[in-house]
């Protein structure tokens with residue numbers, strides 16, 4: 001059925017009378033009422049800009065980075081999280097990337113990235129990837145921890161004081177891996193030793209940054225000034241979990257890590 005729309009071209013569409021009435025209405029109002037209206041509009045605009053900036057950037061940060069020293073077990077954890085399977089791994093020379101479905105109701109998809117542990121490779125890759133990190137899983141070889149504590153602390157310190165990481169504040173999970181090995185240190189002990197080591201590092205690093213004239217170059221300060229460092233002092237969420245990508249039965253024990261990833 002054909003429908004016809006008749007437009008009266010002589011009809012006055014001008015909004016001027018309405019505008020005039022509106023201006024008149026406003027000018028007749030009490031000035032304090034007008035100030036209130038302007039403040040309300042400004043608050044709404046600032047809130048919209050604020051939400052767009054923070055929510056917008058958080059949404060685009062969808063990477064979960066597996067980082068840590070060489071041989072801590074990142075590649076095996078990567079495979080376990082994705083397929084549940086055990087694989088024979090070799091030293092990584094480039095990053096491995098894949099979509100990971102979190103074990104939560106929404107089945108959120110994150111990009112899981114296995115970052116090689118080798119010093120020269122990881123620095124370059126982390127520079128490229130850190131801005132996209134929703135979470136950083138810092139994998140520690142709990143069986144070798146006593147021997148590697150200084151290197152682990154230095155790597156962690158560089159991450160915790162990085163300006164991009166501090167600004168974005170991704171969730172930081174310290175995965176104390178290889179718990180199946182008898183000599184493995186517990187997450188609690190690893191946390192305590194790292195807190196001690198990071199307190200020492202903070203002193204030596206800030207001394208190194210003090211220039212000859214005595215002034216200190218600005219850098220992100222780790223934890224509360226004048227107090228020993230504790231992970232609880234950080235604005236960024238840091239959680240310690242125990243896991244084993246390869247237990248004695250060759251089955252993985254990674255539920256605690258999976259639960260943390262489900263909460264992101």
Ligand SMILES: Nc1nc2c(ncn2[C@@H]2O[C@H](COP(=O)(O)OP(=O)(O)OP(=O)(O)O)[C@@H](O)[C@H]2O)c(=O)[nH]1
Nearest residue numbers: 070071072073074075076089092117178244245246
């Ligand atoms: N016993 C035991 N061995 C593990 C565990 N996780 C990893 N491994 C072994 O540790 C070795 C190193 O594991 P990878 O996953 O290759 O280590 P990586 O951190 O990716 O090392 P890079 O690629 O050098 O950075 C392999 O032989 C793994 O099978 C674990 O939980 N328990």
